[in-house]
Amino acid sequence: xxxxxxxxxxxxxxxxxxxxxxxxxxxxxxxxxxxxxxxxxxxxxxxxxxxxxxxxxxxxxxxxxxxxxxxxxxxxxxxxxxxxxxxxxxxxxxxxxxxxxxxxxxxxxxxxxxxxxxxxxxxxxxxxxxxxxxxxxxxxxxxxxxxxxxxxxxxxxxxxxxxxxxxxxxxxxxxxxxxxxxxxxxxxxxxxxxxxxxxxxxxxxxxx
Numbered sequence: 001x002x003x004x005x006x007x008x009x010x011x012x013x014x015x016x017x018x019x020x021x022x023x024x025x026x027x028x029x030x031x032x033x034x035x036x037x038x039x040x041x042x043x044x045x046x047x048x049x050x051x052x053x054x055x056x057x058x059x060x061x062x063x064x065x066x067x068x069x070x071x072x073x074x075x076x077x078x079x080x081x082x083x084x085x086x087x088x089x090x091x092x093x094x095x096x097x098x099x100x101x102x103x104x105x106x107x108x109x110x111x112x113x114x115x116x117x118x119x120x121x122x123x124x125x126x127x128x129x130x131x132x133x134x135x136x137x138x139x140x141x142x143x144x145x146x147x148x149x150x151x152x153x154x155x156x157x158x159x160x161x162x163x164x165x166x167x168x169x170x171x172x173x174x175x176x177x178x179x180x181x182x183x184x185x186x187x188x189x190x191x192x193x194x195x196x197x198x199x200x201x202x203x204x205x206x207x208x
């Protein structure tokens with residue numbers, strides 16, 4: 001599968017928002033957005049007014065980059081959101097939030113979603129007692145996620161979990177840090193998914 005291997009801070013600067021791609025660094029003054037809040041490149045500081053299409057595209061790219069999802073897969077999530085009951089944009093965000101890699105990150109087992117994908121791929125994560133190594137695995141209310149007992153001594157996982165309170169645990173999950181376990185207790189509303197995103201622009205883009 002294709003993957004981005006460039007500088008992560010360039011992505012945040014391109015989108016003009018913190019996407020929290022580098023974990024704890026994003027919470028410090030070293031964050032690139034804090035120091036250079038303008039697009040990367042030679043002409044990054046030049047003013048350029050975006051068209052309506054440009055605004056819609058940037059919003060879609062922001063969500064894609066934040067969750068590490070390729071275009072084809074993201075479009076599938078959109079079409080699935082269209083078929084479900086509810087507001088399409090809100091349902092779309094719920095679908096990407098309920099990916100296993102996103103939930104592992106939200107529960108604090110990894111410092112960012114990229115790190116979450118790595119520990120999932122390496123077989124360190126159980127869902128309802130069964131090993132799952134697919135980062136895009138879709139979760140549902142009531143699912144229990146835990147780190148394998150043999151993997152709980154991995155320094156990166158333990159360190160991330162110890163710092164999870166600093167990053168904040170969302171209201172729709174419960175985390176038992178002592179047992180490296182978490183549970184999905186609810187489906188979040190749009191207000192609970194605190195993202196700097198205008199999802200309606202994404203709906204408008206794909207509805208053309």
